[in-house]
Amino acid sequence: MSVYDHYRGHEREFVDLVLNWIDHVEATYTFKLTDFLDPREQQITRELVGTKCALFFEGGFEGAERQRALIAPDYYELDASDFDIAIYRIHYPTKFVELSHRQVTGTLLNVGLKRGKFGDVVIQDQVVQFAVAEDVASYIEVNVERAGKTKIRLSRVELEDQLKIKEQEWQEELGFVSSLRFDTVVSEVLGFSRQKAQSLIKQGESKVNYKIVEDPSFMLEEGDLLSLRGTGRVKLTAILGSTKRDRIKLQYGLLKG
Numbered sequence: 001m002s003v004y005d006h007y008r009g010h011e012r013e014f015v016d017l018v019l020n021w022i023d024h025v026e027a028t029y030t031f032k033l034t035d036f037l038d039p040r041e042q043q044i045t046r047e048l049v050g051t052k053c054a055l056f057f058e059g060g061f062e063g064a065e066r067q068r069a070l071i072a073p074d075y076y077e078l079d080a081s082d083f084d085i086a087i088y089r090i091h092y093p094t095k096f097v098e099l100s101h102r103q104v105t106g107t108l109l110n111v112g113l114k115r116g117k118f119g120d121v122v123i124q125d126q127v128v129q130f131a132v133a134e135d136v137a138s139y140i141e142v143n144v145e146r147a148g149k150t151k152i153r154l155s156r157v158e159l160e161d162q163l164k165i166k167e168q169e170w171q172e173e174l175g176f177v178s179s180l181r182f183d184t185v186v187s188e189v190l191g192f193s194r195q196k197a198q199s200l201i202k203q204g205e206s207k208v209n210y211k212i213v214e215d216p217s218f219m220l221e222e223g224d225l226l227s228l229r230g231t232g233r234v235k236l237t238a239i240l241g242s243t244k245r246d247r248i249k250l251q252y253g254l255l256k257g
Contacts, residue, residue, distance in 0.1 A: 007044065010211070014041060018048045021071050025053050031072035033084065035116030035133065038066055040209035040225070045069050054078075059119045060085040060131030063165040066119040068133070084134035085119070087157040090147065094126045097150045104130060104147060111143040122163045129163050170235065170253035177248050180239075182208065183216035186226065189234050189252055205229045232256040 007015055021032045037045065042057060049055045054076050059067035060083075068083050092099060104121045108130070119131035132140060141154055177188045186197040186206070198216040200206055206213060207227045208220065220226070226234040233255040240249040 003048070006047070011044065014044060015048065018045050022049060022052055025071050025073060029073050031070055031076060031082070033082065034069040034071075035114070036066040036068055036119040036131070037116070038210040040211075042067060042069065045071075056083075058083040058085065060087050061120055061122055061129075061162060061165050063167065064120045064131065065165075066131075068119075086132050086134050086137045087129055087162055088132060088137075088140070088154045089157050089161075090128040090130070091153040091155065092128070092147065092150055098126070099123065099128050099147055099150075104128060107144060107147045107152075108132075108140070111140065113140070120165065122165055124163050124166075127163060129157055168255055170255050172237070172251070172253055174240075175250050175252065176243065177250060178246075180220045180248060181216065182206070182213060182218040182220060182226075185220055185234075185236070185250070186228065189250075189254070190228070190231060200228055 003019075004012055004015060021034065024030075025032050034045075036059070046055065049071060054072045054074050056070045056072070056078050057067040058070070058080070059065070068085065070078070070082060072078075090099065090104065101121045101123060104123075108118050109115065113132075113136060117133045117136050121128070121130045123129075144152070144154055146152060173189070175188050177184050183194060183197040183201055186192060186201070187194045190197075192200075201216045201218075202214055204212050204214050205228060208218065209225055210227075220236060222236055222239045224236045226236070235253040235255070236250060237253055238251040240251055242248055
């Protein structure tokens, strides 16, 4: 059985990337520091590295969702500074403007940053902070001056001033679906009509495991994380078999957005 048999077709490119990282570490006896990875990419990295090398993750914030991976020889002694992560705060006129995660992410992408170069955006009580790879820190200090039409200023955040990410509270539910098609599951668990579910998916408003999926017939699997813009997230915790009428029983978690 090939290693690729354990992953979906669109994940093959990332699997190859991780395998190359492992080969590099084993051949050079040096560590490999990745860009920020989403949780699915972290999972794939853990599975492929296994016991071949030492593996560490860090996202800058405690409990960060997006994290950098450091793959190293077994004898490697980790230093926290090896992750090369900087935390920035955005200063803006809070009396007149309210910044959203989407606006901050869009601002960083619009100045030419790839998504892997910055991690979580954390917003609490109008305080906005984000994590970024150190190698692009000076670039954003020069180029990030506005969020939309709002003039902003950046400052580095010391460890003691970093925001704490609140633990997410998932609501566990059970449901029944006729199939594991993306649109069918969205319609069932979120209470949408099949037509509305298909429309949201085709418009690029939905993701599976942090990647946009525009095909309503995309087949889901146990462990998948679904997200719909403005609605929240759904985590398929377990597929519990079928009923006598061939409906599939699902256990899933809901996180309202």
